[in-house]
Amino acid sequence: MICLRSDIAVLLTSDSPQETPSASRPSFLEWRQNRTKAGLQQSGSPCGRKTSHSEKTSHPVPKRKTGSGKKLPIPFPIPYSEPPEVHPAASNGATMDIDRIIEKAGGADEIAALAGVGLEAVRKWRQSRMVPTKHWPALLRVPGIALQDLTADLTTTETQQEQERETDVSNPCPPGANAALVLADGTVLWGRGFGAHTEGAVGELCFSTGMTGYQETLTDPSFAGQIVTFTFPHIGNVGTNADDNEAPKMAALGAVVKEDITAPASWRSHEPFAAWLRDHGRAGISGIDTRAITRTLRDNGPQTAILAFPENGRIDTDSLLNRARQWPGLEGMDLAKEVTRPKRVWTEGVWHSTKPVRENRRRVVAMDYGAKDNILRCLVTAGCDVTVLPATATAEEILELRPEGVFLSNGPGDPAATGTYAVPAIRKVLDANVPVFGICLGHQLLAQALGGKTYKLERGHRGANQPVKDVETGRVEITSQNHGFAVDEKSLPADVKVTHVSLFDGSNEGIASTTKDAFSVQYHPEASPGPSDSFYLFERFVAVMDRRAANSTNAGA
Ligand SMILES: NC(=O)CC[C@H](N)C(=O)O
Structure with a gap:
């Protein structure tokens, strides 16, 4: 394999599974079964290496990624004062979608076991938005994780696209944002998307004051035609499971939440919230001032909105607003x-x-x-x-x-x-x-x-x-x-x-x-x-x- 970086090259020529033809390489599941058979539990990477839970990474403190510095035209007022936080760049210059990588590996516990580290190390990876290169060979055994997921240097990746987006003055998306919720009254709320990409899911925006049960809420078929704003700020923190759906399909069109989704912290969780949402083909948006939405809906009544989390990151607020305004509303609709x-x-x-x-x-x-x-x-x-x-x-x-x-x-x-x-x-x-x-x-x-x-x-x-x-x-x-x-x-x-x-x-x-x-x-x-x-x-x-x-x-x- 051709590799531009010397440290990766060393990895790939030593114990990297990329060197092995994929047919003879054990799958992640096979590796896990073998590991269980061999009695190996939390320690031991798939490469057979053992690493100490307390080991420190040799990487410097990651620098925060900054925007292009250009003032971008934003056609609507953004009543949301707190801009979405920008992911800090990894020390190798790449922005890794660390949450996605952890999700693909099956969660924090799984990735820790895979890499032979403790959960504290995984927490640090999340914080710095990167996995130290020495753990990459272990992660590359997970189906769906490829080298380009781990570094943005080698290919055209989301990072590059993000940079292009940020320097493109015709795209109003502020730095760090990749999703928007546009209300029919012209309000544009920028945030970070999760779940499935969508060019725009349009429906009635409503709010739920429930502090628990987001999975039951989102699968309640009565929410068809609606986008649900959760007033409780921490949504997704207990993950999702196979039992709590109220119907097999998710009827709600999308979820609007305040805080970014954290790793599931519940013994009942089978799948992180974002992955579950993606499986249901629905998008979510975080970093939204959900109290502001609630006040708007409380004071001005029901309102149509459109949630956009496009794959290419280009958000055309004018056309989204048009689509929201054309939606006829729930009255008269038999769903x-x-x-x-x-x-x-x-x-x-x-x-x-x-x-x-x-x-x-x-x-x-x-x-x-x-x-x-x-x-x-x-x-x-x-x-x-x-x-x-x-x-x-x-x-x-x-x-x-x-x-x-x-x-x-x-x-x-x-x-x-x-x-x-x-x-x-x-x-x-x-x-x-x-x-x-x-x-x-x-x-x-x-x-x-x-x-x-x-x-x-x-x-x-x-x-x-x-x-x-x-x-x-x-x-x-x-x-x-x-x-x-x-x-x-x-x-x-x-x-x-x-x-x-x-x-x-x-x-x-x-x-x-x-x-x-x-x-x-x-x-x-x-x-x-x-x-x-x-x-x-x-x-x-x-x-x-x-x-x-x-x-x-x-x-x-
Ligand atoms: N949960 C329901 O059955 C909702 C009934 C009806 N669709 C309403 O919004 O009032």
Whole structure:
């Protein structure tokens, strides 16, 4: 291999795996298996070298990379005062995407084991944005890590592209930034992208005040058509896992966060947040003043935004703004059809439930307008045998299954738009005298089926800390919520009563029919994320079906 640098040349001619034809070289996984078989654990590199955990690098303190010094034209005000931090250059003049390298190696623990160093060394690599050259042979055994990832000197790399970008006066991207969030009101927020590249994901910008559960939030299908800003500053720090998705696909269009993503610190983590986001084909942006966004949305209402993290780093804010302004908004949009899943039988209950498994089970059809998996688990734990039907299932298809109860799920978009086909089906179910329970979009659809209307809220409710009052008992529940529309109480007919209200803004949070066994709530009793104060609602639904079953047995006796 031709190499421009003498220190690398030494490495490559001594023990570098690059010298070995790739066919005979053990893969990273093979190497790991062999290492485990041989009883080698944290120490020992794949080259068989052992290194001390306390060893110091001989590299000087890295210099910070500076911009071109040119004033770049920025067409919009940047209300964000703190510019994104610039990655310090590695001492060899290259800027290494150290987070990506660690991610490719399988995380901090894995890369430390690979290189035969301790986690403290990995922390220092992150800080200096580089891995000392002596560890490169070990890292080159990881599939997907190539020499050019480790040095920018040898090829045209992101560093070069970044430098070109910074000297290109037609690109308004400030030094250190490689992503932007452009709001339809003309605000441009610069930041650092992570996850999958995108030329621009456009949707409604909303904020969630949840302090935990970013993975559940982002996979909640109700977030289709929306970009989620997290008000909690540290997102991504517990990584992601294979269990916490609320649906297999990520519905939200992107994530906006304050702090850069740090290495996962949780025993449950399987994959770092940025890698998980990339697998889902979605982008995130960090370094954003999320409080400023929250204030804008709070004071001025819902707003369209576009998140751009282009591969070539060129961000044309004019065209992004145009695209954001052309997006029609969520009102009138039926998104349930896009996220609903085919007919299936659901059998899993709530994890670690302390409730005994009920023998006497109730046959329930769950309408999937974008159902979160944990709702289905809660139904099973409460005592239901659940068949899930897609959003477009007709009343005949529902009733054919002879359900003892019909559940209406949460889901994205405008309830009035989804109502055009869902409401006629629900009305027929009500006419057939089958008990109905709805959550969130399901609540809004039931309200329409009973004669009410919905409207777009000035400020959506999203988070896991929303107080709701049960108007009959006066009891307050702390609830998980995610909705931008609400039921207009004034539109409700006389035979529908209000059962719950929001203690934040007094908007409707629950209704019940006074003539039929039908009730629903705007909030999320299944939590995920959030408190489970309201699990009793699933049991209330089962109690209604139990009463019906008991009555029909008595009538038959
Ligand atoms: N979580 C939900 O079901 C949301 C319902 C509806 N899409 C709204 O935003 O109000």
